Amino acid sequence: MKRIVILISGRGSNMESLIRAQRAGELGEARIVAVLSNRPDARGLLTAAAAGIHAEALDHKQYPDRESFDAALMSAIDAHQPDLVVLAGFLRILSEGFVRHYSGRLLNIHPSLLPAFPGLHTHQRALEAGVRLHGCSVHFVTPTLDHGPIVLQAAVPVLDDDDKERLAARVLAEEHLIYPRAVRWFVEGRLAIEGLCVRVQGEQRENALRAPDLAR
Numbered sequence: 289m290k291r292i293v294i295l296i297s298g299r300g301s302n303m304e305s306l307i308r309a310q311r312a313g314e315l316g317e318a319r320i321v322a323v324l325s326n327r328p329d330a331r332g333l334l335t336a337a338a339a340g341i342h343a344e345a346l347d348h349k350q351y352p353d354r355e356s357f358d359a360a361l362m363s364a365i366d367a368h369q370p371d372l373v374v375l376a377g378f379l380r381i382l383s384e385g386f387v388r389h390y391s392g393r394l395l396n397i398h399p400s401l402l403p404a405f406p407g408l409h410t411h412q413r414a415l416e417a418g419v420r421l422h423g424c425s426v427h428f429v430t431p432t433l434d435h436g437p438i439v440l441q442a443a444v445p446v447l448d449d450d451d452k453e454r455l456a457a458r459v460l461a462e463e464h465l466i467y468p469r470a471v472r473w474f475v476e477g478r479l480a481i482e483g484l485c486v487r488v489q490g491e492q493r494e495n496a497l498r499a500p501d502l503a504r
């Protein structure tokens with residue numbers, strides 16, 4: 289049984305999609321053992337606790353610098369002996385030491401088709417850039433922000449009358465589909481990292497790309 293720790297900062301809808309997938313038996317032999325947040329007021333902590341999962345806040349504001357917070361966070365995570373750490377809307381830059389400690393077992397979801405639009409405000413930036421395709425990416429985390437071997441992406445169309453909220457909602461619906469799938473592949477031991485590329489063993493290459501509704 290693989291042990292999963294999820295890190296959140298707020299709403300926690302991606303975390304919820306993973307909890308739902310676990311309940312439906314769609315994560316494989318895995319159990320979400322803890323949800324940690326750097327913000328005590330993160331709504332997702334209540335959702336996790338209501339689902340019977342250990343939910344804990346570590347307020348980053350109580351630490352003098354990034355390194356000391358990351359060290360405390362690592363101890364809190366490691367107390368649960370995770371095989372996989374999942375960033376699900378965890379909106380903090382992680383120190384290099386943290387990222388290296390979880391190298392090869394740290395996944396993130398980002399609301400853009402990486403390497404386009406790393407960082408914040410991805411939907412607004414996609415609209416301003418006039419791209420016709422936008423989406424989301426699940427990737428292994430490396431010390432460079434929003435950069436790392438891509439496991440799975442989903443693409444959505446950008447429509448003429450989109451605003452950032454409508455576009456964000458279309459992307460979020462895809463996030464909720466691809467994150468559980470990527471986590472299941474990890475749990476099944478099917479992800480092989482080769483440089484910046486991820487090979488998904490026993491899976492059609494096409495299944496690492498969701499592109500629904502593009503003709504809309």
Ligand code: GAR
Binds near residue numbers: 299302397
């Ligand atoms: C999601 O859209 C996620 O992709 C994004 O934050 C949102 C969290 O929503 N993450 C990032 O921007 C990380 N760079 P959620 O709390 O409802 O899952």
